[in-house]
Amino acid sequence: MPAETGINSYVNGPDENGRFGGFGGRYVPEALMPLTLDLEAEYRRAKADPAFWAEMDDLWTHYVGRPSPLYFAERLTERLGGATIYFKRDELNHTGAHKINNVLGQVLIARRMGKTRIVAETGAGQHGVATATACAKFGLKCVVYMGAHDVERQAPNVFRMKLLGAEVVPVTSGRGTLKDAMNEAMRDWVSNVHDTYFLLGTAAGAHPYPQMVRDFQSIIGKEARAQMLEAEGRLPDTLVAAIGGGSNAIGLFHPFLDDAKVAIVGVEAGGRGLDNKTGHCASISGGRPGVLHGNKTYLLQDDDGQILEGFSISAGLDYPGIGPEHAWLHETGRVDYVAITDKEALAAFQLCCETEGIIPALEPAHALAYVMKIAPRLPADHIICMNLCGRGDKDIFTAARALGVDMGGMPQPAASQ
Amino acid sequence: MGRISETFERLRSKNKAAFIAYIMAGDPDRTTSQAIFDGLPAAGVDIIELGLPFTDPVADGEAVQMAGLRALKSGQTVRATLDMVADFRARDTTTPVLLMGYFNPLFSYGVERFVADAATAGVDGLIIVDVPPEEDDDLCRPARAAGIDFIRLVPPTTDGVRLARVARDSGGFIYYVSVTGTTGAAAAVPEEVAPRIEEIRKVTGLPVVVGFGIRTAAAAAKMAAVADGVAVGSAIVSKIAENGPVEQALEYIGELSAGAHSARA
Numbered sequence: 001m002p003a004e005t006g007i008n009s010y011v012n013g014p015d016e017n018g019r020f021g022g023f024g025g026r027y028v029p030e031a032l033m034p035l036t037l038d039l040e041a042e043y044r045r046a047k048a049d050p051a052f053w054a055e056m057d058d059l060w061t062h063y064v065g066r067p068s069p070l071y072f073a074e075r076l077t078e079r080l081g082g083a084t085i086y087f088k089r090d091e092l093n094h095t096g097a098h099k100i101n102n103v104l105g106q107v108l109i110a111r112r113m114g115k116t117r118i119v120a121e122t123g124a125g126q127h128g129v130a131t132a133t134a135c136a137k138f139g140l141k142c143v144v145y146m147g148a149h150d151v152e153r154q155a156p157n158v159f160r161m162k163l164l165g166a167e168v169v170p171v172t173s174g175r176g177t178l179k180d181a182m183n184e185a186m187r188d189w190v191s192n193v194h195d196t197y198f199l200l201g202t203a204a205g206a207h208p209y210p211q212m213v214r215d216f217q218s219i220i221g222k223e224a225r226a227q228m229l230e231a232e233g234r235l236p237d238t239l240v241a242a243i244g245g246g247s248n249a250i251g252l253f254h255p256f257l258d259d260a261k262v263a264i265v266g267v268e269a270g271g272r273g274l275d276n277k278t279g280h281c282a283s284i285s286g287g288r289p290g291v292l293h294g295n296k297t298y299l300l301q302d303d304d305g306q307i308l309e310g311f312s313i314s315a316g317l318d319y320p321g322i323g324p325e326h327a328w329l330h331e332t333g334r335v336d337y338v339a340i341t342d343k344e345a346l347a348a349f350q351l352c353c354e355t356e357g358i359i360p361a362l363e364p365a366h367a368l369a370y371v372m373k374i375a376p377r378l379p380a381d382h383i384i385c386m387n388l389c390g391r392g393d394k395d396i397f398t399a400a401r402a403l404g405v406d407m408g409g410m411p412q413p414a415a416s417q
Numbered sequence: 418m419g420r421i422s423e424t425f426e427r428l429r430s431k432n433k434a435a436f437i438a439y440i441m442a443g444d445p446d447r448t449t450s451q452a453i454f455d456g457l458p459a460a461g462v463d464i465i466e467l468g469l470p471f472t473d474p475v476a477d478g479e480a481v482q483m484a485g486l487r488a489l490k491s492g493q494t495v496r497a498t499l500d501m502v503a504d505f506r507a508r509d510t511t512t513p514v515l516l517m518g519y520f521n522p523l524f525s526y527g528v529e530r531f532v533a534d535a536a537t538a539g540v541d542g543l544i545i546v547d548v549p550p551e552e553d554d555d556l557c558r559p560a561r562a563a564g565i566d567f568i569r570l571v572p573p574t575t576d577g578v579r580l581a582r583v584a585r586d587s588g589g590f591i592y593y594v595s596v597t598g599t600t601g602a603a604a605a606v607p608e609e610v611a612p613r614i615e616e617i618r619k620v621t622g623l624p625v626v627v628g629f630g631i632r633t634a635a636a637a638a639k640m641a642a643v644a645d646g647v648a649v650g651s652a653i654v655s656k657i658a659e660n661g662p663v664e665q666a667l668e669y670i671g672e673l674s675a676g677a678h679s680a681r682a
Contacts, residue, residue, distance in 0.1 A: 028547060029476040029546045029549075029570065030570050031476070031570075033575070033579070183473050187478075187598075187599050191598035290521045290524055291547065292473060293473070304526075305524060305525025306489060307521070
């Protein structure tokens with residue numbers, strides 16, 4: 001059931017109530033409703049304001065370094081011996097991931113609304129770093145909530161945020177990951193609505209966040225589309241991106257949704273395997289619809305509707321939900337959602353380092369692991385475009401531990417086999 | 418007329434404000450929780466709010482969060498909470514019982530099935546904090562159709578046109594949240610609350626109850642002087658967390674109730 005206004009289109013959602021089919025909506029306490037409605041109105045004004053987009057373009061060009069290159073991964077293509085593989089290099093952005101695309105947009109919105117204090121949740125720390133960066137640039141107070149477990153496994157990013165002037169609050173409730181950080185950020189927001197803007201890092205949450213984050217991240221897909229036409233004279237056959245909440249993925253996918261010939265695959269974190277109920281973060285492959293953090297979407301939950309703690313080696317994918325537009329794209333069948341295990345992602349992480357001289361983040365390593373599965377079976381004229389949405393500097397400690405390398409106090413080169 | 422309106426009517430005729438107590442169902446375990454629940458009317462509680470535990474209570478402060486986790490750890494489920502209400506109803510047919518919590522466990526249970534089972538068990542109202550009027554079709558309308566009041570929280574930030582809309586969409590009473598924030602946050606100030614209650618009374622004929630940030634009998638008395646009812650949650654839940662005998666928790670609740678009931682004496 002394609003979206004509202006154009007009967008054959010997938011790109012017109014959400015509807016006025018923030019719905020993508022049956023998903024999305026505004027499931028927030030009344031204390032947040034007036035602000036949510038204000039935000040929606042302000043975003044609508046900004047979206048129609050050429051001056052807003054001129055400022056975005058200027059920031060994207062001179063501060064982020066866009067457009068990010070579309071890169072032919074030649075040695076990887078040779079190694080896998082099948083499909084032609086391109087990377088969309090969003091790891092080359094300022095702050096090292098796609099997160100900054102969205103953060104700058106929302107900071108401009110927050111300033112238009114007269115808010116002076118920004119709160120954000122972060123998992124891997126990439127969104128926290130991007131938020132702290134933008135707040136430093138614009139002189140805004142910044143508070144980042146981060147699960148205590150993530151604070152430990154992403155120490156370099158914690159230090160970066162502090163350098164950038166942010167207050168990092170470790171969250172000890174729950175298992176201390178992204179879900180718990182999200183709860184605390186929302187509690188802060190509920191308590192400080194008068195001066196505080198909640199800068200959500202993924203295409204989830206209450207309307208208008210999923211739409212707004214998608215619109216800002218769609219710069220990825222718009223560029224990739226034009227770059228692919230220039231490089232190959234045609235569109236790619238398959239798009240692949242990793243999904244936690246799903247912002248880098250929807251950013252790449254959205255401008256291609258109505259290109260029926262382009263196959264689209266979202267890769268969820270399979271952790272220790274889908275047969276282990278609390279051992280993965282694959283909300284679509286291993287969850288069912290529910291309501292959490294402002295939206296109706298696929299969630300990991302038990303039989304009584306209690307939210308389950310997921311698991312993934314990648315802190316950025318360690319979240320029990322997924323953006324509502326993905327839930328809808330899954331139900332319509334437009335996008336395929338698959339899962340990749342920690343082990344498969346680690347193998348892809350290493351292969352990318354060795355063959356391309358690029359240390360990827362563990363998040364896009366999941367997307368790459370799926371590419372490794374399908375590429376060998378495909379012909380050379382099949383073009384795959386994968387979103388390399390983050391760089392792996394932040395992950396070398398986690399990867400070293402998983403690969404059994406003791407880095408001790410002395411940084412050692414990442415694993416070799 | 419339902420139990421909620423009958424209760425406010427009866428108290429109004431005695432020139433008294435309602436005292437509303439919140440406990441978390443299944444905290445610290447089902448048996449203890451049922452014993453406290455059953456003892457509430459004798460402790461002077463006019464309306465009971467029974468919390469439905471949820472893993473991710475974004476509108477609650479630490480006391481209620483911890484209570485929910487204790488309840489879940491003891492194995493509490495939606496069905497078990499409905500069973501607690503049915504057990505209570507076998508002994509008490511007049512005290513209104515409200516269920517307070519978050520939407521996902523009810524969505525998971527199945528909304529139609531839930532409202533039917535809740536009505537059968539003897540539930541009078543629902544306070545489900547993450548379902549605003551924008552999402553009425555999900556729960557508010559089915560609950561109303563089953564004869565269950567859908568009670569809305571009105572925080573200080575909701576005013577003007579939106580206040581009228583939220584009030585129009587409420588049943589039972591209006592629950593005025595006296596502080597901006599989560600449950601158990603800063604203490605409420607009666608001087609600030611009184612004008613807001615007047616504002617709410619201009620747009621609805623429903624009773625107005627004040628909650629959030631009331632921790633003592635004296636504070637309950639002050640709020641009861643300006644509102645139709647006073648709700649206490651986090652302070653009671655914190656008392657229960659001390660794990661003393663059931664009587665001790667009920668005694669404390671009795672003191673709060675006496676405070677609320679003394680206001681207009």
